[in-house]
Amino acid sequence: MNPKLQWLRNKMSSLDLQGLILTNPVNIRYLTNIDAEGILLLTRKDNIYITDARYIEAVHSTLTLYDEIIVYDIHDVSKEDYENFFMFCENVGFEEYDISYAKYKEYIRKYKIHNFVETEHIIEKQRMIKDEDEIRNIEKACEITDNCFSYLLNYIKPGMTEKQIANEIEDYYKQRTDGLSFDTIVASGENTSKPHAVPTDRKIQEKDIITIDMGCKVNGYCSDMTRTFFVGEVPEEIKPVYDLVLKNQVQTLESYKDGASTRLLTKMVENDFKLNNYDLIHSLGHGVGLEIHEPPYVSYSSDTQLRENMVVTDEPGIYIPGKFGVRIEDTVQITKFGCISLTKSEKNYIII
Amino acid sequence: MNPKLQWLRNKMSSLDLQGLILTNPVNIRYLTNIDAEGILLLTRKDNIYITDARYIEAVHSTLTLYDEIIVYDIHDVSKEDYENFFMFCENVGFEEYDISYAKYKEYIRKYKIHNFVETEHIIEKQRMIKDEDEIRNIEKACEITDNCFSYLLNYIKPGMTEKQIANEIEDYYKQRTDGLSFDTIVASGENTSKPHAVPTDRKIQEKDIITIDMGCKVNGYCSDMTRTFFVGEVPEEIKPVYDLVLKNQVQTLESYKDGASTRLLTKMVENDFKLNNYDLIHSLGHGVGLEIHEPPYVSYSSDTQLRENMVVTDEPGIYIPGKFGVRIEDTVQITKFGCISLTKSEKNYIII
Numbered sequence: 001m002n003p004k005l006q007w008l009r010n011k012m013s014s015l016d017l018q019g020l021i022l023t024n025p026v027n028i029r030y031l032t033n034i035d036a037e038g039i040l041l042l043t044r045k046d047n048i049y050i051t052d053a054r055y056i057e058a059v060h061s062t063l064t065l066y067d068e069i070i071v072y073d074i075h076d077v078s079k080e081d082y083e084n085f086f087m088f089c090e091n092v093g094f095e096e097y098d099i100s101y102a103k104y105k106e107y108i109r110k111y112k113i114h115n116f117v118e119t120e121h122i123i124e125k126q127r128m129i130k131d132e133d134e135i136r137n138i139e140k141a142c143e144i145t146d147n148c149f150s151y152l153l154n155y156i157k158p159g160m161t162e163k164q165i166a167n168e169i170e171d172y173y174k175q176r177t178d179g180l181s182f183d184t185i186v187a188s189g190e191n192t193s194k195p196h197a198v199p200t201d202r203k204i205q206e207k208d209i210i211t212i213d214m215g216c217k218v219n220g221y222c223s224d225m226t227r228t229f230f231v232g233e234v235p236e237e238i239k240p241v242y243d244l245v246l247k248n249q250v251q252t253l254e255s256y257k258d259g260a261s262t263r264l265l266t267k268m269v270e271n272d273f274k275l276n277n278y279d280l281i282h283s284l285g286h287g288v289g290l291e292i293h294e295p296p297y298v299s300y301s302s303d304t305q306l307r308e309n310m311v312v313t314d315e316p317g318i319y320i321p322g323k324f325g326v327r328i329e330d331t332v333q334i335t336k337f338g339c340i341s342l343t344k345s346e347k348n349y350i351i352i
Numbered sequence: 353m354n355p356k357l358q359w360l361r362n363k364m365s366s367l368d369l370q371g372l373i374l375t376n377p378v379n380i381r382y383l384t385n386i387d388a389e390g391i392l393l394l395t396r397k398d399n400i401y402i403t404d405a406r407y408i409e410a411v412h413s414t415l416t417l418y419d420e421i422i423v424y425d426i427h428d429v430s431k432e433d434y435e436n437f438f439m440f441c442e443n444v445g446f447e448e449y450d451i452s453y454a455k456y457k458e459y460i461r462k463y464k465i466h467n468f469v470e471t472e473h474i475i476e477k478q479r480m481i482k483d484e485d486e487i488r489n490i491e492k493a494c495e496i497t498d499n500c501f502s503y504l505l506n507y508i509k510p511g512m513t514e515k516q517i518a519n520e521i522e523d524y525y526k527q528r529t530d531g532l533s534f535d536t537i538v539a540s541g542e543n544t545s546k547p548h549a550v551p552t553d554r555k556i557q558e559k560d561i562i563t564i565d566m567g568c569k570v571n572g573y574c575s576d577m578t579r580t581f582f583v584g585e586v587p588e589e590i591k592p593v594y595d596l597v598l599k600n601q602v603q604t605l606e607s608y609k610d611g612a613s614t615r616l617l618t619k620m621v622e623n624d625f626k627l628n629n630y631d632l633i634h635s636l637g638h639g640v641g642l643e644i645h646e647p648p649y650v651s652y653s654s655d656t657q658l659r660e661n662m663v664v665t666d667e668p669g670i671y672i673p674g675k676f677g678v679r680i681e682d683t684v685q686i687t688k689f690g691c692i693s694l695t696k697s698e699k700n701y702i703i704i
Contacts, residue, residue, distance in 0.1 A: 053633075054548050094453075101456040102448040102470070118454070167526075174519075196406050281405075 001068045004031045005047060011122055012042065018089035019043050020119070021107060024098040026290050027123040029220060032069060033062050040069075043085050050074050082110045093119040121295075128287055128295050130309050134221060135333060138288065138311055141177065141216050141223035142331050142342035148172045148214065149227060149345045153352050158206055158231060162186040162199040165212070173216040181222035182292045185213035192228065192325040195282055195317060207232050209324050215292065215331075222292045224313050225343040226329035229350035241318050242326050244276055246347055248316045249328045252284065256332055256339035258308045262298040269316050270300065278318045285313040288331050310334045311342070353420045356383045357399060363474055364394065370441035371395050372471070373459060376450040378642050379475040381572060384421060385414050392421075395437050402426050434462045445471040473647075480639055480647050482661050486573060487685060490640065490663055493529065493568050493575035494683050494694035500524045500566065501579060501697045505704050510558055510583060514538040514551035517564070525568040533574035534644045537565035544580065544677040547634055547669060559584050561676050567644065567683075574644045576665050577695040578681035581702035593670050594678050596628055598699055600668045601680045604636065608684055608691035610660045614650040621668050622652065630670045637665040640683050662686045663694070 001009070008031060012020055020042040022028055028040045028049075036059055038051030047069045051059055059071050072081075086092050094107065096118040108116055130138070148169060156165055166186045173180055187197035188204050192211045204210065213226040228242065248269045255265055266284045273280050285298035288311050296304040298312055306312070312334065317327030330341045353361070360383060364372055372394040374380055380392045380401075388411055390403030399421045403411055411423050424433075438444050446459065448470040460468050482490070500521060508517055518538045525532055539549035540556050544563040556562065565578040580594065600621045607617055618636045625632050637650035640663050648656040650664055658664070664686065669679030682693045 096454040096457075097452050099453050100449050101446075101451055101453050104453040105448075 001047070002032070002066060005042075005067070005069075007126065008123070009042065011126075012093070015093070015117075015119075015122075017091050017093040017117060017119075019086040019092035021092065021094050021099075021111070022123070023103070024095050024123070027095070027098075027127070030123065030127055030290055032067060034059055035062070035220065038074075041085055044089060046070055048072060048085070050077060079110075083112045086111050086113055089114065091115045091117050093117045093122075095119060095123075097121065124295055127289055128310050129307060130289060130311050130333075134289065135309065135311065137219045137221035138223060138331065138333075139342050141181070141218040141221055142225070142344075144173070144176050144216055144218070145214060145223045145225050146343055146345050148216075149212070149225065152212065153229070153350065156204060156210070156352055158204050158208075160204050161201045162188055162191070162204075163201060165204075166199040169212075169214055176216075178217040178220065181215035181217045181224065185211065185226075187211045187325075190322055190324060193319045193321050193323055195319055195325065195327065204231060207235065209235070209238060209326075211325060211327055213327065213329065220290050222288050222290070223343065224288050224292060224315075224329065224331050225345065226315060226317075226327045227345055227347070227350065228326045228328060229352060231352055233351065234349050238324060238326065240276075241278075241320070241324075242349070244273070244278070245316050245318055245326045245328055248272055249314055249330070249347070252314045252316065253330070253332065253339060253341060256306060256312070256314065256334055258306060258334060258336050260306045260334075261303065262296060262306065263300055263303045265298060266300045273316075273318065280316060281319060282317065283315075285315055285332075287312050306334045308334055308336050314341075353399070354384070354418060357394075357419070357421075359478065360475070361394065363478075364445070367443075367445070367469075367471070367474075369443050369445040369469060369471075371438040371444035373444065373446045373451075373463070374475070375455070376447050376475070379447070379450075379479070382475065382479055382642055384419060386411055387414070387572065390426075393437055396441060398422055400424060400437070402429060431462075435464045438463050438465055441466065443467045443469045445469045445474075447471060447475075449473065476647055479641055480662050481659060482641060482663050482685075486641065487661065487663065489571045489573035490575060490683065490685075491694050493533070493570040493573055494577070494696075496525070496528055496568055496570070497566060497575045497577050498695055498697050500568075501564070501577065504564065505581070505702065508556060508562070508704055510556050510560075512556050513553045514540055514543070514556075515553060517556075518551040521564075521566055528568075530569040530572065533567035533569045533576065537563065537578075539563045539677075542674055542676060545671045545673050545675055547671055547677065547679065556583060559587060561587070561590060561678075563677060563679055565679065565681065572642050574640050574642070575695065576640050576644060576681065576683050577697065578667060578669075578679045579697055579699070579702065580678045580680060581704060583704055585703065586701050590676060590678065592628075593630075593672070593676075594701070596625070596630070597668050597670055597678045597680055600624055601666055601682070601699070604666045604668065605682070605684065605691060605693060608658060608664070608666065608686055610658060610686060610688050612658045612686075613655065614648060614658065615652055615655045617650060618652045625668075625670065632668060633671060634669065635667075637667055637684075639664050658686045660686055660688050666693075 022040040036055035041048040186199045208231040211228045215224040283299035287294040315329030319325035330343045333340045374392040388407035393400040518536045538551045560583040563580045567576040635651035639646040667681030671677035682695045685692045
């Protein structure tokens with residue numbers, strides 16, 4: 001059996017679950033590599049994936065004998081089959097954050113479930129720690145993101161619109177990867193003051209500040225990087241803000257390691273920003289994996305300890321409404337005694 | 353108050369609901385035009401939209417006084433506010449197909465709800481009948497789709513890949529609309545035998561058959577059209593299949609009207625296909641609106657009557673594995689005594 005499913009079966013034993021119904025497609029992909037619409041049942045004896053005719057062929061080509069997963073076409077599953085899957089199971093787990101209330105009721109009836117038990121993000125918690133293959137995919141996505149950024153520094157010229165640059169990034173990724181990991185942010189001039197700016201028809205001007213937040217997917221795994229850079233020169237009023245953001249980004253990198261507290265890390269940046277009369281208005285970082293935002297969250301409200309082989313972002317930012325904003329972000333792998341930045345683009349003043 | 357919210361308030365009275373929590377973003381957009389992340393509460397007196405700082409500005413610019421919707425930043429809503437929203441409400445409705453089981457439990461606790469009541473798709477059912485504005489948006493999306501198809505007939509040349517054509521369609525739509533309403537299907541040669549083909553690097557060849565299934569969004573409303581056409585000539589073996597599909601597509605158009613049964617309509621096509629030793633392997637059609645697939649479904653398993661101002665597709669298809677497939681699809685407005693095809697591209701043999 002594949003090691004992730006084996007891990008899950010051990011976990012089920014320890015939780016006294018004799019069966020499990022998984023509906024979250026990201027968790028199913030994590031466990032099986034299947035990228036389709038369907039549900040995964042772990043019964044006493046079997047691992048069963050139920051999908052429909054559209055996906056059967058693709059699912060079969062993804063799986064190997066080694067996975068030990070039986071694939072059913074939903075149209076071939078009878079009322080009796082459903083009732084038999086969890087026969088003699090005292091407790092069957094489900095994903096309470098994913099399944100709708102209507103499905104919850106339907107499943108209890110359809111599978112004749114005795115005790116339907118919430119599983120409190122067991123798989124999401126496991127997904128926080130990446131294995132070698134997962135890290136290799138994220139590394140690759142980060143490398144292509146670095147290359148794309150180098151390309152952009154030569155490509156971007158005054159007169160181009162933010163939208164045009166965003167489209168160029170999308171094309172670059174499409175030719176080399178599974179595509180974007182999120183909608184690219186290209187903000188210029190005062191638009192940089194909005195942390196979640198959507199690309200507009202604004203044209204790049206001489207002496208502009210530009211923020212680009214971008215990432216792609218490789219085998220489903222995401223990268224995430226932000227750089228703030230300048231056309232022609234760095235305006236004097238922006239320098240102290242840029243320096244403060246960069247200092248905190250680098251200090252956070254230096255503090256990221258196995259055992260570090262996400263709350264304390266955030267507090268350090270908040271305090272330094274406050275000393276300079278600025279606020280940290282969003283999280284300092286978030287986990288990156290099959291989803292672009294996933295646990296652990298590096299923020300004051302989440303009190304988690306970083307662990308070896310978590311992959312998280314480090315992205316402090318300062319935004320001055322109506323004027324400008326600066327954010328600098330890397331995707332970072334946590335190690336036993338420190339961390340490795342997987343995105344490696346220049347962070348000192350970048351001038352095009 | 354806007355007429356859709358007024359309709360919903362009347363509906364609530366008739367269902368003995370004193371409050372309602374809406375979480376489905378498409379239903380919220382339908383009722384309010386808000387396109388953001390948040391939830392809509394209908395309390396005894398007020399309509400309340402709760403969102404976060406990222407969306408506040410955009411939401412305010414969407415709404416008018418006339419909407420009578422109060423907007424809250426979620427960070428400003430206190431424990432007491434939540435408990436007060438539905439005070440003195442005996443029954444509060446929720447969307448059981450949208451809300452997760454975990455949220456269901458959280459809401460009962462947070463809002464101190466006495467009786468949390470399933471609402472059985474009340475809004476989805478209302479969304480099946482389109483008003484003038486909605487039809488105007490779908491018409492516009494269909495018109496641009498027709499124009500895009502005309503453009504393609506000149507653009508496509510042997511040697512181009514399916515992916516290249518799909519990208520051209522995406523660019524065409526991006527410049528004129530809110531973008532694609534679904535991932536474009538461009539299938540050529542034997543790839544046309546897969547109803548849900550994903551564009552590949554296969555190059556268009558002389559004497560190829562090509563199927564393109566495409567649509568865009570205008571103000572959130574979708575279009576959907578499929579045409580199957582030919583390079584240079586129509587191969588003799590394909591002609592009878594094309595003729596049979598077209599005959600059934602046109603006969604269905606002639607039968608679409610207020611009062612028609614979706615089951616009977618489907619049965620007629622199935623029977624005619626069977627007489628010729630083919631099967632109808634997917635639905636004959638589906639509703640089109642804010643979602644590309646929405647009720648009503650035109651299939652044997654759904655026994656609905658078509659009603660004036662429903663907008664549905666008419667899309668019979670025949671697929672011969674490993675050889676070729678033919679599908680012809682229009683987006684259609686149902687009227688009192690017939691229907692109006694909103695996509696109007698040529699359907700007789702199209703040769704490029």
